[in-house]
Amino acid sequence: MKINYKEVVTKIINSREERGGIRNIFFVACGGSKASLTTSDFFLNSEADCIESHVYTAKEFALCTPKACNNNSIVITLSSSGSTPEVVEAAKNAKEKNAVSIAIVGKEDTELSNQADFVFYNGDEPKYQYSTCSMALALRFSVELLQQTEGYEYYDEFQNAFSILDEVIDRARKYAEPGAIRFGEEHKNDNVLHVLASGANYNVAYTVATCILMECQWIHSNPIHSGEFFHGPFEVVDKEVPFLVLLGVGRERVMDVRAVKFLEEYGRRVTVLDGKEFGIDVLGKHVCEYLSPLVFTGVISRYSHRLADSRKHSVDVRRYMWHVNY
Structure with a gap:
């Protein structure tokens, strides 16, 4: 419809x-x-x-x-x-x-x-x-x-972006597949995995941590805003704690880059998904940051399924949801 x-x-x-x-x-x-x-x-x-x-x-x-x-x-x-x-x-x-x-x-x-x-x-x-x-x-x-x-200066740019969005996401998902397989193997035995992002992408970090890792895989996780990372959360960084970072393409990118630099210096198990590698920029320089969550969602779908495959834990399995009254 x-x-x-x-x-x-x-x-x-x-x-x-x-x-x-x-x-x-x-x-x-x-x-x-x-x-x-x-x-x-x-x-x-x-x-x-x-x-x-x-x-x-x-x-x-x-x-x-x-x-x-x-x-x-x-x-x-x-x-x-x-x-x-x-x-x-x-x-x-x-x-x-x-x-x-x-x-x-x-x-x-x-x-x-x-x-x-x-x-x-x-x-x-x-x-x-x-x-x-x-x-x-x-x-x-x-x-x-x-x-x-109110009128929106980049309205036409947005409409064009919507017209090519599925094509861009399809390419990004195919590009992400090898990394998703490695990610699944790397983290199949982990009990904790934190997720960082900022700007419009923070909602994707929240979904990954809350709905994919905690709900679907029973992995302890925390969605961390890159701008808040240095105001408490960075104290848990060491060589063993794993992190997943969604690196944005818009104004927020500077926050994400700062967090990645720290993680790569003081941590070891860091997976960075760079929006620029997935072609998000193609959607238009004035609107791509607002559409990047859709691209990251498509990419993360591959990562979540490969993690589930490696853990032999279906994304459809629940401990409490649909089984008990709450």
Whole structure:
């Protein structure tokens, strides 16, 4: 189901024109879904003058709904199943606050989609495409929202980047395969593995640490912001503790490079995934940093599966999730 972002944004703007317009947007989800929405939050906070953007974990949004959430707000919720209880509850709260409600779901006719004014459905592609994944849908909407409310200088550059995104990610994944195999063998017996990143890529570090390493592989991990690395975390560096670093291509790169230099001098087991090696720059110098999380997500998918293969621990195995009440 192709989404007409221009039409959706126009309808939203028109519906709020006599009520003071759109003043803020809230991205609300749980776990990796919340992390994927953070890409759009980073983009809007970097580029928007008048629209304030916020990210909430769903239960906190439901329990502590911000006063600023009202009929001048957009609330975007995300749940692949469309039935995550915390997200459904948050969407109900948004509706009670008269905010414009958008649900991103992977299945049709769900409890979450029934709470939304607009539904972005990403489950009907014949094969998985990163250009239509949840992170991309939210980002496409955010770019269009900025264009129609304030104007965005690099709007056309973004549209071109979206048109070649899947091709760039496909090349990056193929390029990453040998490194992913080595990574799996190197870390198959590890019980801890920390992940560093910054800027828009920090949400990928969070997903790798929380959803891939801790959830899927039962490996202790901590997502560390490169800018915070030297304010505590670097004290655990030694020759045995392993680190994975996502080296960005945008303004944040200087923070990542500083962390890598320290790790390579005082540590030993350091894996660096350099966005420039994966061709992220091709997406356009003014927009590539906002799209880099999508490329890194594609690359990390290869790394996570090769790690699972080496550990003989399927990414589908859980200890508690789906098995006990919690």
